[in-house]
Amino acid sequence: MDTAPASAPASAPATDALVALFRRALAVHTAEGRQPPARAVLQAAAEACRGLLAERWATTQAKDAKRGAGQRRVHYLSMEFLMGRALRNAIAALRLEPALKEELARHGVSLADVLEAEPDAALGNGGLGRLAACFLDSFAELGLPTFGYGLRYRYGMFAQGLQDGMQVERPDDWQREGTPWDVERPGIGFVVGFGGRVEAEADGTRRWLPAERLRARAFDFIVPAHGHGHVATLRQWEARAEQPIDFAAFCRGEHAAAGAAQLAADTLNWVLYPDDSTEEGRLLRLKQEAFLVSASLQDLVARHLAEGRPLSELGRANAIHLNDTHPALAPAELMRLLLDEHGLGWDEAWAITRQAVAYTNHTLMPEALETWPVWMFERLLPRHLEIIYRINHAFLSEVRERVPGDEALVRRVSIIDEEHGRRVRMAALAVVASQRVNGVAKLHSQLMVETIFADYARLFPGRFTNVTNGVTPRRWLQQCNPGLSALLDSAIGDEWRRDLSALSALRGKAGDPALGQRLASVKRASKQALAARIQRELGIAVDTDSLFDVQIKRIHEYKRQLLNLLHVVHRYQAMLANPEGPEGRGWTPRTVILAGKAASAYAAAKQIVRLAHDIGRVINADPRLEGRLKLVFLPNYGVSLAEAIIPAADLSEQISTAGTEASGTGNMKFAMNGALTIGTWDGATIEMAQHIGEADVFVFGLRADAVATLKATGYDPRWVAAQQPALMTVLEAIGNGAFSPGEPGRYRALVDGLLNRDPYLLLADFADYVATQSRVDALYRDPVAWNAAVLRNLAGMGFFSADRTVAEYAAHIWSPPPAMPPRADPQRNA
Incomplete structure (x- = not known):
């Protein structure tokens, strides 16, 4: 295996091949004259890399087949x-970045512009x-x-x-x-059927005749x-x-009907x-x-x-x-x-x-x-439904043999839910099979x-x-944060690029103030780049010396972006009430950054997006704050936006209700890029805290067992809120239109939902969340201590590489199983 570091240049033959392929492709795209230069160069660079990758693909497939x-x-x-985006990853893997940069310079184009042209x-x-x-x-x-x-x-x-x-x-x-x-x-294609009927053959076999192919x-x-x-x-x-148009219908002038089958197929795409x-x-x-x-x-x-x-x-x-x-x-x-x-x-x-x-x-x-109505299976997948029925029959027979007389258990584990409108339980099918x-x-x-x-x-x-999940350090450290990667190389060598557990060497260096200052300089450069983007795209000026407090993930009530917003409003109100800050120490400047999409039909999540905008509009324009608190919502969250935000984050918000987040991988990416975590004792954040050291993670809130107990014994969110005057002031401001004066009742339903139900226990965790944020402020005011904590976080992140995760899957999930000889079955195909 070639173990040269990621920064090593490619061999001369590979470089020559890339340049030749690139020049040929660029000549084609610029001759067409229909694309902007950056896009034409992107197309040419991608095609050149793809040509080299195709050779690797063919070799890999031949090897894997044997x-x-x-x-x-x-x-x-x-x-x-x-x-x-794929170009940066491709040229890094092929070690062709120096050659491509040199070739682009000949055409007066920067690599950065080409990378940005890729969607x-x-x-x-x-x-x-x-x-x-x-x-x-x-x-x-x-x-x-x-x-x-x-x-x-x-x-x-x-x-x-x-x-x-x-x-x-x-x-x-x-x-x-x-x-x-x-x-x-083009040589690979398969027919997929839907609908139709199932017929019995003379020999007892079943034959599915789909209506749509x-x-x-x-x-x-x-x-x-x-x-x-x-x-x-x-x-x-x-x-x-399967047949793109009905030619006879087209000739009759029934053009829409002629293309109906293709439209139905396109809809799936x-x-x-x-x-x-x-x-x-x-x-x-x-x-x-x-x-x-x-x-x-x-x-x-x-x-x-x-x-x-x-x-x-x-x-x-x-x-x-x-x-x-x-x-x-x-x-x-x-x-x-x-x-x-x-x-x-x-x-x-x-x-x-x-x-x-x-x-x-x-x-x-x-x-x-997921569950699906039985009638939907009958309509779309009749043969599959027959098979599921038989799988379920055999499974339930086994259950009855093992636990005789427990029909309640049989009903609970059945793949077919008979109690809620007859539905196919897909998770049950996956578990049984x-x-x-x-x-x-x-x-x-x-x-x-x-x-x-x-x-x-x-x-x-x-x-x-x-x-336990992991993330790839190649994209989420080497590519998205080259400044930090270079710092790590100089501090501990480049072995971490091949084995992320080598980051543990940083633990002994966490107390080095000079290394901490270099780390802070890398972070500041990332924050400046993100601040420039926020100014350019949103027209909001943010202080790069402020603490960048980031929550980026899909908008959902259980992920509790709303709890984050409650804290922002609380902080805003406290800053106005006491401009000198707690105990006269002043307020730690903070920029709160949110990003994420709400599902199109998820009304409550979309209201949270709007509330974030409305709170930010008021706070960002209030001169009394002197810029010490800003709230930014960056739209259209995706991988490339994350690659810009994560290296700039000082604080990572992982604040789901304990017991609801399966793992989280954003938490890993943030910590791998030098952000400290504020989070509940939930998902993989628990294991991160154990690897990093609990003292260097800001943990708050009820734990999963306490959540279950509180819900079982009876949770009254209105009573909880009444015990916290500061929280009630926040809820009243939102519910009474302080941030939506043109429509005072805009968020009344959102607030009433918290006071009457609060299924994700935002109000129960609010006080501890606010107190923990104060601990964050105190540490950030001590740069030496903050930087040392960041280095200890980095030192603990070696376990959370996707390489380790996939190796565990290969060893424990995908290793070849023992032979399973079939029992005799006189019905070969029933």
Whole structure:
């Protein structure tokens, strides 16, 4: 393996090849004369890199096809892959940045301008998609045989804009000027069916006759390793109608009807997570999930057979990993393929399926564990419903044998929910069919088996495990924070670039004030860059000496951006009431930065976005504060925006209600970039505190057991608020229109929701949150102590590399299972 540091230049042949490919591509794009220079250069640079990566891809596939019996190819199914920009990652992996910079200089173009010309690939939304992208990076770095599988969304989730503070959604047309990184695979395509009927053949087999047939087209996105030549592949599926137009209808002048099939196919490609508040939206989401699963598993089976391996070995040679519940149809689809398309018997097919499938759960929220009405399956996926019924029948028979007489348990664990309108429980299907089920942080995995999957854990105690999440340091430290990376190289050497645990060497240097000053200078440069962006895009001037207090994640009530806003209003009121600050020490200047999207149909979350805007509008314009408090909401949060914000953060807000955040990975990225954490004892923040040292993490609020006890014994948020005059003053100001004078009642419902229900216990945690923020202020006023705490945080972050996470998956989840000989079954294909 090539272990040269990431900064080493490429070999002369690779440099010459890049330059030749780049010049050829640039000549084509500039000759067309239709693109701005930066975009033309981006296209040319991407095509040059892609040519070199294609060679690595071919070598990798040939090697992986010859893998031995002790290694499985992993097929990672996810509805989201939040990849971000690709050019910087490609040239870093190929070690071609010096050569490209030199070549660009010949054309009078800067690399920075070219990098900015690249749009983010809109293939994901939040932490789930970004985790999947980090895993692809680690798949490559660890040299694992893998394929990631996703959908090629034309318009992403949406591009977020603000009009008078209100979130507005518009299509994220990221493919408008082409997608230079996608490699179309015209020889790879599969038919995916929907609807129709199932018929019984004379020999007792079942035959599905779909009413609608779509064609899945494959596009590959190549993800390179940085330390050697291996690559990982993200294969994206795009839907096309099997027959693009009805030619006879077109000739009759019925043009809309002639293209109806293609329009129906295109609809699957348009938007990630279509609004499911309507029946048509729910049908579309189920079709997207089925399309992803079917195309991916057909591709898997075809590749397995092309490698010359028998179907009986499919489960031992391949792992099918479900990234959350969205791809949970996979077991039923694999059974359909093995039974109907390849003629296996039920027991043999089920043994293969159970060998192959594993499932990661990412949420404890029952509403996120997808369920679908039985009638919807009957309409779209009738054969899959038959298979699910049989899986469920066999499973419940086993439960009755093991726990006779407990019909309440049978009802609770059934894949078919008979008590709420007959629905298919997709998480239950995933658990029943998987050889392993994991959570993504120790607390999450513990709560998973104590709450949502408690019955299954008692039935299958050995099936459940934990793998704590990690993030790729190549994007989230080396690329997004080159200043800090260079500082680390000079302080402890560059071994951390290959093994992040080498950061532990910083612990012994945390007390070095000179190193702390250098660290502060790096942070200040990042803050200046972000401040310039805020001024340029929003017209808000912020103080780069102020504490940058950052919360960036999707807007949701459980993530408690509203608690953050309550603290901002409290701080504002306290600053006006006491300009000299607590005990006359003055107020620590603070810039609060928020970013994130609210789901288009999530009214409460969209109100929180608007409230943030309204509070910021008032506070930012109040001269009495003398600029010591600012609130900024940066719209259209995505990977590239995160890469600008995270290196500039001093404080990372991880303030979900304890027991609700599965893991969190933003918390890791912030700490890896020199931000201290304020957070609840929740998700992976717990393990971060344990690795860093609890004294260097600002922990507040009720813990998960106390949350459960409070809810069980009766929580009265109105009474809690009444005991806190400062909190009541904040709520009254918001509820009575202090920040929305033109519409005084705008936030009355939001405040009443807190006082009457407060399901995420904001009011219960408010006082401790405010007190802990005061501790943050005190430490920030002591730069030497603050910098030492930052260095100790960095020293503890080696565990949270995605490389370690993926290595644990490979060892404990994806290692080849023992052979599972099928039982005899006289009904081969019932």
